[in-house]
Amino acid sequence: xxxxxxxxxxxxxxxxxxxxxxxxxxxxxxxxxxxxxxxxxxxxxxxxxxxxxxxxxxxxxxxxxxxxxxxxxxxxxxxxxxxxxxxxxxxxxxxxxxxxxxxxxxxxxxxxxxxxxxxxxxxxxxxxxxxxxxxxxxxxxxxxxxxxxxxxxxxxxxxxxxxxxxxxxxxxxxxxxxxxxxxxxxxxxxxxxxxxxxxxxxxxxxxxxxxxxxxxxxxxxxxxxxxxxxxxxxxxxxxxxxxxxxxxxxxxxxxxxxxxxxxxxxxxxxxxxxxxxxxxxxxxxxxxxxxxxxxxxxxxxxxxxxxxxxxxxxxxxxxxxxxxxxxxxxxxxxxxxxxxxxxxxxxxxxxxxxxxxxxxxxxxxxxxxxxx
Numbered sequence: 001x002x003x004x005x006x007x008x009x010x011x012x013x014x015x016x017x018x019x020x021x022x023x024x025x026x027x028x029x030x031x032x033x034x035x036x037x038x039x040x041x042x043x044x045x046x047x048x049x050x051x052x053x054x055x056x057x058x059x060x061x062x063x064x065x066x067x068x069x070x071x072x073x074x075x076x077x078x079x080x081x082x083x084x085x086x087x088x089x090x091x092x093x094x095x096x097x098x099x100x101x102x103x104x105x106x107x108x109x110x111x112x113x114x115x116x117x118x119x120x121x122x123x124x125x126x127x128x129x130x131x132x133x134x135x136x137x138x139x140x141x142x143x144x145x146x147x148x149x150x151x152x153x154x155x156x157x158x159x160x161x162x163x164x165x166x167x168x169x170x171x172x173x174x175x176x177x178x179x180x181x182x183x184x185x186x187x188x189x190x191x192x193x194x195x196x197x198x199x200x201x202x203x204x205x206x207x208x209x210x211x212x213x214x215x216x217x218x219x220x221x222x223x224x225x226x227x228x229x230x231x232x233x234x235x236x237x238x239x240x241x242x243x244x245x246x247x248x249x250x251x252x253x254x255x256x257x258x259x260x261x262x263x264x265x266x267x268x269x270x271x272x273x274x275x276x277x278x279x280x281x282x283x284x285x286x287x288x289x290x291x292x293x294x295x296x297x298x299x300x301x302x303x304x305x306x307x308x309x310x311x312x313x314x315x316x317x318x319x320x321x322x323x324x325x326x327x328x329x330x331x332x333x334x335x336x337x338x339x340x341x342x343x344x345x346x347x348x349x350x351x352x353x354x355x356x357x358x359x360x361x362x363x364x365x366x367x368x369x370x371x372x
Contacts, residue, residue, distance in 0.1 A: 079239045079249065079371075080232035084260040089251035091220045092242035093269065093368050098217035105221035108240045113222040114252065114366055116271030117214035124209045125354035130284035131203040132347035138198030140293035140342040141166035142320045144335070146173055146180050147187045151325035158185060162194055165299065165337025170307035172334055188328050190320040195293040200347030202284035209279060212358045218271045220252065220368065250370035256362055259369035267370040274364040278356035286347035294341035295320050301332035311336075 083089045092109035096102060098117060105112045144161040159180035164171035173180045221242075231238040242249055251265050259268050296318050300311035313329030 078231055079241070080236040081239050082236050083251050084263060084265075087251040087253050087260065087265075087369070088222075090237070090239035091222055091250045091252050091368065092246040093218060093220045093248040093250045093370060094246045095216055095218045095248075095269070096245070098214050102217065102219045103245050105219070107243055108223055108225070109221035109242060109246065110224035111222045112219065114218070114220040114271070116218055116273045116366060118216040118218065118269070118271045118360075119214060120275070120358065120360055121213045121215050123212050123358040125207070125279055125357070126209050127205045127281035127352040127354050128203075128208055130205050130349040130352040132200035132284075132286040132349045133203075135198040135200050135289050135291075135344045135347060137196065138289070138291055138344055139166045139194065139196040140291070140339045141194045142190045142297060142299065142317065142337050142339075143192035143194045144299065144337070145189050145191055146185045146328070147189075147325075148180075148184060150186045151327055161335065161337075165335060166194075166339070167342065168307075168336050168338055170302070170305070170334055170336055172305070173332065185328055185332070187325050189325050190299065190317045190323040193293065193295045193320050195291070197288055197291060198344070200286040200289065202286045202349065202351070205281035205284050205352035207279040207281055207354065209354070212275055212277065216271075218269065218368075220250070221246065248368070248370040250368040252366055252368050254366055256365045257367040257369075259367075263369075264371045265369035267372045269368040269370065270365055271368070272360040272362075272365050274361045275358055276361040277358045279358060280355045282351045282353040282355060284349060284351040286349055289345035289347045291345045292341055292343035294339050296341075297337055297339040300336050300338075301329050302334040302336070303331050305334055307334050307336050 079090075081090060090109075091113060092105075094103050095118075102115065141161070142165055144165060145157055146159050146161075148156050148158050159173065161171060161173075173185055239249060248267070248269075250269075256270055259266050296316075297320070298314060298316050300307070300314040302308070302311050312332045315326055317323045
C-alpha cells in the first residue's frame with residue numbers, strides 16, 4: 001500500500017513538472033516589453049553632416065527648431081528654413097571693425113563665402129594747384145618807317161619794321177615789309193609801339209584727396225557639409241545657430257536688394273568689394289600776362305648784319321608816337337631796338353577744381369538679409 005501511494009505522488013509530480021516546462025517554453029512567443037527609458041531613432045538624434053556638392057545651394061525659411069549635428073559632430077539647435085527663390089543660404093555673418101582681424105570660419109559654417117565692407121568714411125576731394133610756366137613769345141618793339149628821302153622833303157617810304165626791333169634783335173632795314181633792301185635809305189621815323197603778348201604752358205592738376213576708407217567690414221561663412229536630411233520637413237533645410245562671434249543667420253543675394261517680404265529675413269545688410277572713384281580735376285589754363293612794354297627806347301644802326309662791333313649811330317626815342325623824322329646815319333643797313341622797360345608778367349593760372357566723388361560700387365554689392 002505504501003508503495004502504491006508513493007508511486008501516485010511521484011506520477012502527479014511529474015505531470016505538474018511537465019506542465020510547468022511547457023509554459024516556460026512558450027515565453028519565447030510573447031511580445032518583448034518596451035524600453036522603460038524611452039529613446040528615439042538615429043534620425044531623431046541627428047547624424048553626421050556629409051559633404052556638399054560643388055553646386056549645393058540652400059534655399060530656406062524658418063520653421064521649428066530641431067536637433068542637428070554640426071560638422072564637428074557636436075549636436076546643437078537647428079532652425080528649419082526655406083530660402084526664397086534666387087537667394088542663397090544659410091550664411092553665418094559677422095560685422096567687425098575693418099582695422100581688426102576678421103574671424104575665421106569654423107564648425108558647420110566652415111567655408112568662407114564672402115568678405116566685404118560698408119559705410120564709407122568721409123572722403124576729401126582736392127587737387128594739386130595749377131601753375132603756369134615761363135612766358136614765351138612776347139615782344140616789345142617799335143614800328144619804324146624808312147624813307148629814301150631826307151627829312152624835310154617829300155617822304156617816300158620803302159619799308160618798315162614790325163616787331164623785329166625788340167630786345168636787341170638785329171634786323172635788316174625795312175625787311176619786315178620789304179622794299180628797302182639795296183636802296184639808299186636816308187631817314188626813318190619811330191611811329192608806333194609794337195608789342196605781342198606771349199603765352200605760358202599750364203601744368204596738369206591731379207587729385208590728391210584722402211584715400212577712401214571703410215568704417216565697417218564683414219565676413220560670411222557657408223556650410224561645409226550637408227545638414228541631416230530628416231531634421232526638417234521636405235523643402236526645408238537645417239541651419240544650426242552660428243557660433244560667436246558670428247551673430248547673424250542670413251540669406252544672401254548679389255547686388256543691392258530689398259529683403260524678401262513675408263519672411264523672417266528682414267534685417268538688411270549691404271556690403272561692397274570695390275569703390276567707384278570718379279574724382280578728377282578741371283583742366284588748368286593760363287590767362288593773359290600783364291607785361292610792361294615802354295613806348296620809349298633806343299634804336300641803333302649798324303653796317304654789319306651781326307650788328308657788331310659798333311653802331312653807325314644811336315637815337316633815344318622818348319615816345320615812339322611823337323618822335324618825328326630822324327636822319328639815318330650813312331652806311332646803315334641793320335638796326336636794333338632796346339626798350340627802356342620790358343618786363344614779362346606772369347600768366348595767372350586757373351582751373352584745378354575738384355570734380356567727381358567716391359561711392360561704393362553698386363555692381364560689386366552683396367545683400368544679406370538676416371533674422372533679427
